[in-house]
Amino acid sequence: MAIRLFRKKDESDKKIKIPEGMWIKCDACLEIIYKPEVERNLNVCPKCVYHFRIPATERIRAVTDEGTFAEFADDMESVDVLNFVDTKKYVDRLKEAKKKTGRKEAVIVGKGKINGIDIVLSVLDFEFQGGSMGSVVGEKVAMAAETALESHLPLVVFSASGGARMQEGTLSLMQMAKTGAALARLSDARLPYISVLTDPTTGGVAASFAMLGDVIISEPGALVGFAGPRVIEQTIKQKLPEGFQRAEFLLEHGMVDMIVERSRLKATLTQILRYLSGHGDR
Amino acid sequence: MILQYLDFERPIVDLENRLDQLKRLDDGTDKGVKEEIGKLERKIGKIRKEVFSNLTRWQITQLARHPNRPYMLDYIGHCFRNFLEIHGDRAFRDDPPVVCGFAELEGQRVLLIGQQKGRNTNEKIHRNFGMANPEGYRKALRVMKMAEKFRLPVITFIDTPGAFPGIGAEERGQSEAIARNLLEMAHLKTPIVVAVIGEGGSGGALALGVGDEILMMEHAVYSVISPEGCASILWRDTAKAEVAAEMMKITAPDLKKFGVIDRIVPEPLGGAHRDHKAAADALKAALVETLFPLVSMPLPQLLDRRYRKFREMGAIKRKAGGA
Ligand SMILES: [Zn+2]
Numbered sequence: 001m002a003i004r005l006f007r008k009k010d011e012s013d014k015k016i017k018i019p020e021g022m023w024i025k026c027d028a029c030l031e032i033i034y035k036p037e038v039e040r041n042l043n044v045c046p047k048c049v050y051h052f053r054i055p056a057t058e059r060i061r062a063v064t065d066e067g068t069f070a071e072f073a074d075d076m077e078s079v080d081v082l083n084f085v086d087t088k089k090y091v092d093r094l095k096e097a098k099k100k101t102g103r104k105e106a107v108i109v110g111k112g113k114i115n116g117i118d119i120v121l122s123v124l125d126f127e128f129q130g131g132s133m134g135s136v137v138g139e140k141v142a143m144a145a146e147t148a149l150e151s152h153l154p155l156v157v158f159s160a161s162g163g164a165r166m167q168e169g170t171l172s173l174m175q176m177a178k179t180g181a182a183l184a185r186l187s188d189a190r191l192p193y194i195s196v197l198t199d200p201t202t203g204g205v206a207a208s209f210a211m212l213g214d215v216i217i218s219e220p221g222a223l224v225g226f227a228g229p230r231v232i233e234q235t236i237k238q239k240l241p242e243g244f245q246r247a248e249f250l251l252e253h254g255m256v257d258m259i260v261e262r263s264r265l266k267a268t269l270t271q272i273l274r275y276l277s278g279h280g281d282r
Numbered sequence: 283m284i285l286q287y288l289d290f291e292r293p294i295v296d297l298e299n300r301l302d303q304l305k306r307l308d309d310g311t312d313k314g315v316k317e318e319i320g321k322l323e324r325k326i327g328k329i330r331k332e333v334f335s336n337l338t339r340w341q342i343t344q345l346a347r348h349p350n351r352p353y354m355l356d357y358i359g360h361c362f363r364n365f366l367e368i369h370g371d372r373a374f375r376d377d378p379p380v381v382c383g384f385a386e387l388e389g390q391r392v393l394l395i396g397q398q399k400g401r402n403t404n405e406k407i408h409r410n411f412g413m414a415n416p417e418g419y420r421k422a423l424r425v426m427k428m429a430e431k432f433r434l435p436v437i438t439f440i441d442t443p444g445a446f447p448g449i450g451a452e453e454r455g456q457s458e459a460i461a462r463n464l465l466e467m468a469h470l471k472t473p474i475v476v477a478v479i480g481e482g483g484s485g486g487a488l489a490l491g492v493g494d495e496i497l498m499m500e501h502a503v504y505s506v507i508s509p510e511g512c513a514s515i516l517w518r519d520t521a522k523a524e525v526a527a528e529m530m531k532i533t534a535p536d537l538k539k540f541g542v543i544d545r546i547v548p549e550p551l552g553g554a555h556r557d558h559k560a561a562a563d564a565l566k567a568a569l570v571e572t573l574f575p576l577v578s579m580p581l582p583q584l585l586d587r588r589y590r591k592f593r594e595m596g597a598i599k600r601k602a603g604g605a
Contacts (some may be wrong), residue, residue, distance in 0.1 A: 003467070009516075014522060028585055029515060035313070054502075055467075056379050068451070071297045072323050075600050075601035076598055076599070076600055077598070077599040077600070078597075078598070078599070078600075079597040079598060079599050081540070081597040082530065082531055084529050084530075085515055085517035085529065086526075087516065087517060097367075098513075135596030135598050136596075136597075137596050138596060138599055139598055142593065164484075164507070165506075166506055166507055166512050166515065166516060166530070168503065168506075168597070169506055169529075169530040169531055169532065169540075170504055170505055170506055170530070170532060170536075170537055170540065171533075171540055171542065171595060171596055171597060172506050173484065173485070173504075173505070173506040174488075174542055174592060174595040174596070175595075175596060176460075176461075176464055176469070176485060176488055176595070177464050177488060177491070177592045177595075178592045178593055179464075180461065180464030180465040180467075180468055181464070181465075181468035181492070181588075181589050181593060182494070182593070183465055184465045184466070184468040184469040185469070185589070185592050186296060187465070188469060201484070204484075204506070205486055206457035206461075207445075207456070207457040207460040207461050207489075208460075208461050208464055209461070210461070211455070211458040211461040211462075212461050212462070212465055216586070224457075225452050225456075225457065226445060226446030226447070226451070226456040226457040226460065226485070227445075227448075227451070227452065227453060228400050228447075231447045231511075232326055232447045232448060232575065233332040234454070235446075235447045235448065236447075236448055236449065238449075240449070244449070244452070245452055249453075253453050253455070254455075255455045
């Protein structure tokens with residue numbers, strides 16, 4: 001059977017949670033699949049290997065050793081510095097996102113272990129405002145890098161984001177510089193940074209910490225790029241080829257080191273971390 | 283250069299045209315004409331002041347994009363001596379929207395890196411409307427590394443609607459190229475002064491925007507996304523660009539308040555496009571004032587200061603009471 005690595009329909013982009021009920025339809029192969037089986041399979045379609053988007057908490061469960069993850073800076077919240085109102089107030093959008101996810105912001109940072117290896121971990125949550133980076137996301141990713149530096153640990157970051165958060169204006173743009181600067185210090189200390197790109201990683205997140213890993217891994221079929229496909233189509237007035245800006249396209253063009261299926265991710269991270277550990281300056 | 287006018291400049295321009303007519307009539311004999319000239323000059327001054335002290339953020343955006351606005355190469359001509367352009371990223375091609383070169387500022391050797399738009403149609407196409415490809419950012423990085431090697435301070439000029447959104451740009455890693463510059467500029471071992479001279483469009487602007495001092499021309503803008511882009515995403519209506527510009531607060535005074543920039547460079551009344559030389563003089567004075575102390579600053583202090591500058595940007599609320 002043909003392997004479909006990405007969704008058939010664009011509109012399914014809005015649906016990131018697997019719908020309720022015991023049977024669900026796969027976004028990619030459109031087969032009806034048994035939900036508990038998908039969940040046991042790390043939310044990967046058993047028929048076509050399509051990787052469903054998963055919330056940050058689930059991601060942490062999937063890659064860290066049970067009971068080892070200790071979150072920090074979980075009390076940080078965004079501030080509506082601009083009094084931003086579009087079709088809704090930014091403060092209301094934040095309230096909704098908090099209610100929907102039960103979390104205060106679009107990233108979780110903490111220390112944990114992967115097969116016994118101590119790491120600092122940062123995981124973006126696409127469910128919270130599309131994983132967009134405002135001041136809090138930038139601050140926490142920078143803190144994760146600084147914590148790795150202080151604790152002399154490797155850093156692993158999972159990205160899932162539409163980019164910078166417009167409702168925080170130029171301050172959100174500056175988070176790209178902030179995270180880049182923190183990673184420069186980590187790099188100077190010769191500590192490893194592994195970046196994992198998941199669907200989707202675009203805009204200001206792709207153009208900052210996500211593309212700066214010593215090793216960059218992508219999940220199969222993940223959309224990764226600077227400009228959104230629609231913006232590119234409008235600019236060049238051409239239809240984009242199938243598979244454009246997908247993980248496989250990036251691998252082919254030399255932009256990521258490898259594509260790793262979710263079932264192999266923890267083992268692969270372990271291998272890389274073991275290989276790169278013990279090199280940092282004390 | 284053909285002079286072009288924005289809607290809100292119209293009343294001023296109309297009066298100026300009348301003034302020109304009168305001045306041509308004035309042969310020094312007619313007292314009435316002299317009086318009328320004086321009256322008109324006072325009126326123009328008053329209206330110009332009124333218009334320019336009440337500019338909306340959208341009007342400022344239009345000024346930042348004004349077709350007659352001085353571009354990087356205009357500033358270079360006025361502010362620096364012995365400019366020598368250098369080309370290419372040594373990997374793929376030379377990207378004309380990014381200009382790099384050697385120059386001297388009041389006797390101090392500097393490396394200039396910046397974004398250049400085109401004035402006429404051919405130039406605009408050649409400069410890709412100021413939108414760089416990855417190789418443009420990689421050329422900039424190559425030149426920054428050279429600056430570090432030879433201990434030369436860097437001055438960057440920001441003036442772009444954004445990084446180019448194209449197929450080739452994505453194939454060659456637009457996001458990686460921008461990200462790499464952010465990391466490398468953060469710890470580049472030489473002073474960097476950034477001047478936002480026109481449009482500071484998103485990540486494509488920031489990729490030349492990490493430095494020790496951030497200057498911004500009075501009528502420049504600097505934003506996370508263009509007002510049109512923001513309007514089309516959040517309102518699904520590009521006609522809301524004016525509201526988006528207001529909401530995002532993208533002007534020099536806004537950004538000074540948020541700590542994103544360090545210094546506003548005043549423009550001549552009526553805008554930089556009305557008097558390139560006056561605008562360049564103001565920028566030059568600001569560059570001299572900010573760059574020279576950085577050149578004599580010990581490197582560890584310089585880098586620490588740069589790190590803290592960007593590390594502190596943002597607005598955060600913590601339960602623990604911290605800010
Ligand atoms: Zn499937």
